[in-house]
Amino acid sequence: MKTNIIHTLVVCLTICLLLFVEACSNQDDSQPEGGGNASLYLNITTIGQTRAELKTLSDNEKMHSVRVVVLHPNGTVEHNRFYSLDGPEEEKKLLLKVTPDETKKIFLFANEESVTHVEGVSTAESGTTESLSLTAFFGSYSQDAPGFAEAVNNLYFAPDYSDGKPIPMSSMYEIEVPKQGAVQKTFYVVRVATKFTINFMNWRSETVTVNSLSIANHADKNFLMAHVKDTEQNKKLFNGETWIEWLKEVSGASSESDSYEETEAAGWLKDYELPADADNKKTYTYPTTITVNPANVDIKYPTNSEPGKAQTPPIFYLPESMNLKAGATDGEQEYTLTIHIAEGENQKTFNCPLRNLKALFRNTHVVVNITLKNSMEIVVDVIPYSEVFLDPIFGLNIKE
Incomplete structure (x- = not known):
């Protein structure tokens, strides 16, 4: 049996800019x-x-x-x-x-x-x-x-x-x-956290049970204050601003566009530190099983068909992390999603490296959409900002 797994990624980093109210009467302290x-x-x-x-x-x-x-x-x-x-x-x-x-x-x-x-x-x-x-x-x-x-x-x-x-x-x-x-x-x-939202869409005719879901290679400890390094790589990334100003501007711009190219062009904050005794090989396992109902297929009007849907409730959080990708020279990181699914008596394990999650700096929001297709095939899409579905920009085909 052959299994196709496609991975694409984007990370939600968004900021709400709230204007300061000058009038003293609007202050909490008069x-x-x-x-x-x-x-x-x-x-x-x-x-x-x-x-x-x-x-x-x-x-x-x-x-x-x-x-x-x-x-x-x-x-x-x-x-x-x-x-x-x-x-x-x-x-x-x-x-x-x-x-x-x-x-x-x-x-x-x-x-x-x-x-x-x-x-x-x-x-x-x-x-x-x-x-x-x-x-x-x-x-x-x-x-x-x-x-x-x-x-x-x-x-x-x-x-x-x-x-x-x-x-x-x-x-x-x-x-x-x-x-x-x-x-x-x-x-x-x-x-001081990273956020994960996992969405499932089931196009199969049978109910699918996600028996377990895990994220590998996250850290267990964080500094209270961000330890962003004063390096040439970061100076080039921030372009004369502080890292918080950079984060605000990049996030504000990305909130208006679903283009992965623009997100990638904005760059990744990869040059930061974790505590010396942090263990960055921890694996998070989602605590409950997830049931995804079968698709509602309208044969006469296919465009009316809808997949069965489910989301990880609750959304879960992991510490700021740094798992360096093997062979990377610029601080690029890599994290792996593993899921065990069952459809009737058929069971399958999928290991899905999140290829384009290049850093897991604090306040990162990772939105992952997992589409369950025919037979024991899945498609894993990590998409820009979770508002629209885009064709995969980066892909990896894995065959048994």
Whole structure:
């Protein structure tokens, strides 16, 4: 028996650009907090999807809490403020008074409560590495405490995306504050997670059961802050911007086009780091079987025919990962999808390398469409932005 497996890929990286509202009456805090003659107006926003069917984020992808840490030029803490939100939100507006005429680092975090154990850090108070929660780590840095930037950049953890836990998010910006007046800016927080959506379309006349589904070679630990390398490869990719600015612009442009060529031309962020003791050979196995109903075939009017459909419920999340492809010289990565399916007494295992998933950087959304065709043949399409079906651009035929 011969089996044809076709693979194509695209990754959803989309950003919703929310405009900052200048009026103080629209701020969550009517008066600036802290002391100083200058102010920061912060619109803290999640990175979200902009395509029509992806606009609604699930609650675990929104902010349930926000923390803002502002540092003086000498690295000491000016503000370390935590905000518990009334419910899941996609943005939070804040107003802070700050010391004027300084270049400040602003660290932003969301959903710290989901991280109960961190590694690689020392507290400001004890100066020793110890087991503690992310909230306890933040709580050890009071006003004027030194060393926050170095400590938080060394911090890493094993993400737990189970039971709908809010996904941790982070980012860092450098801002010039004038001698007087206000600085207003939209800041994006980036999810420390990658997202997978698997769709099944069954064109067979029989019900198909997916007994198991797995993704091989992902990592088990992530840094809280993205460790994007300052290399020539990244400098060329970002073209004078920060990696967050690059991500925002590339994602905004790709949300308006389903062209894989344009997505590929935008490039891949491949030059980043994972914690030294991260295991990047983990295999995720989907926890339940998936039943895909048979196709509804209209012989008289074939265009009215529809496949049986199913989706991985829930959508699942994996850590930011880096599994280098054998022989790659530019950091290209490779991940493998394995599925075991049954149609009656017939059973078959398919190993499907996702050929064009070239990196699995944080906040990546991988949408995979699997079409089940006649006999024991499948077609695996990973398509641009999940809105339209395109002819495969890259293919691989595998025969037994």
